């Protein structure tokens with residue numbers, strides 16, 4: 001039923017564990033992919049390490065008619081598949097399943113019988129409503145929760161992305177949910193912010209003066225942000241075909257990463273200080289309108305190909321009908337601030353690519369000839385320094401620098417790399433992004449969640465691209481499944497003398 005599970009070496013767990021108070025966590029969309037693959041395994045890990053108390057309740061809600069025992073069985077299978085062997089302890093799993101409840105309910109039906117859910121909720125506890133369903137349900141479910149008296153002063157709501165399909169629908173959702181929950185109790189989740197290496201961007205930038213001082217157009221010539229996936233759309237075709245790569249990944253994950261890479265130093269690590277700094281970047285993105293959409297963006301669909309030795313069908317064959325939804329998007333963005341004047345930020349994401357990798361690549365300017373630098377000193381010209389932040393997998397950093405070529409008796413240069421693999425270095429398990437985010441919502445800590453103005457600013461920038469694509473201003477390109485994306489995305493960079501980083505530092 002589930003894909004083959006990976007085997008992990010057991011590494012150290014978090015040492016900084018502060019158990020949360022008993023809570024009731026209601027997950028709408030409990031039988032879905034996200035809950036099974038990410039949310040329940042994340043809760044399990046935090047239960048295993050003692051952060052989630054044994055009296056907490058995780059209450060799954062979906063329309064499927066399931067007994068509690070059947071949902072517990074599905075949970076057990078999900079944990080077998082998605083928790084590494086080294087952390088999968090049958091006794092702990094059995095204890096964890098005691099936390100898990102299920103209510104069969106059509107959350108879109110305000111006339112349905114909600115008493116099964118209310119009966120499981122305890123007054124005085126932190127109560128989290130997590131919406132792992134289609135965003136069009138969010139407002140309605142909030143209204144019904146309110147009508148049924150289920151929203152208490154200790155209640156919070158977690159909204160999965162994408163929030164809407166454009167600016168207007170995002171505003172509608174924000175307004176609608178905002179009628180029942182104050183902004184401080186709305187947690188808009190973007191799981192990329194929960195990734196350790198994405199949070200680590202701030203540490204890298206602001207705790208290392210060498211990097212902090214070089215972090216601008218004076219020293220950096222381009223920034224690449226990639227989120228490549230091997231999987232196709234598979235069972236999520238119905239959702240994906242109405243969404244596409246730009247809405248699914250760029251509007252949220254990639255723009256959040258870009259904001260962290262490009263933001264000014266925040267006044268503090270308070271949630272609002274960081275969010276103020278991030279939203280300033282989103283406001284400073286140069287709008288891509290008119291001809292600029294065609295010049296700066298590429299969209300494409302995967303075609304039949306081969307992934308890890310297996311033949312796979314193209315997107316349209318999988319769907320069985322025509323579609324203008326992109327499974328790949330590449331965008332060249334510019335940020336109109338003095339710090340980033342003239343620096344291209346290249347973003348790309350796609351399904352059915354050669355490998356699963358998310359990374360940030362910072363290319364520094366090589367020393368210029370004529371300056372009092374190394375450029376004129378050596379017989380071979382120095383190459384650009386590269387800093388590669390591997391968001392996932394193999395979280396870490398690679399630094400490419402110029403070294404003296406040991407094979408040469410003169411002073412020829414050769415590129416060398418320093419590779420840091422964080423798990424190896426810290427002997428520390430890298431938690432899945434959802435682990436921290438699920439419990440930050442219980443703690444009421446919003447630092448890794450997105451504020452309303454951020455979501456709307458991101459849509460404001462994305463919308464003209466969607467409009468240009470809707471007008472068919474930009475051709476739909478193709479790329480073979482299992483490859484590196486469309487040739488047109490390579491051309492986008494080649495126009496500036498750049499090339500996508502291919503792992504070969």
Ligand SMILES: NC(=O)C1=CN([C@@H]2O[C@H](COP(=O)(O)OP(=O)(O)OC[C@H]3O[C@@H](n4cnc5c(N)ncnc54)[C@H](OP(=O)(O)O)[C@@H]3O)[C@@H](O)[C@H]2O)C=CC1
Pocket residue numbers: 028029030031032033034035061062063064105106107108109131132133134135137160161162191236239
């Ligand atoms: N899957 C992923 O990797 C990621 C998903 N997300 C987001 O999470 C959300 C869920 O995604 P995903 O799990 O993939 O989607 P799925 O389609 O797999 O799951 C949707 C869930 O919603 C339930 N559901 C649908 N309608 C209702 C209803 N009226 N009342 C109660 N439950 C309902 C379905 O169960 P039933 O049919 O039994 O009612 C099912 O459990 C989406 O917003 C998606 O964008 C975000 C990041 C990653």
Ligand SMILES: O=C1O[C@H](COP(=O)(O)O)[C@@H](O)[C@H](O)[C@H]1O
Pocket residue numbers: 191227229248249358
């Ligand atoms: O939000 C989403 O993210 C996943 C990719 O997440 P990752 O953590 O595995 O990089 C993507 O597959 C999905 O389509 C999208 O909705």
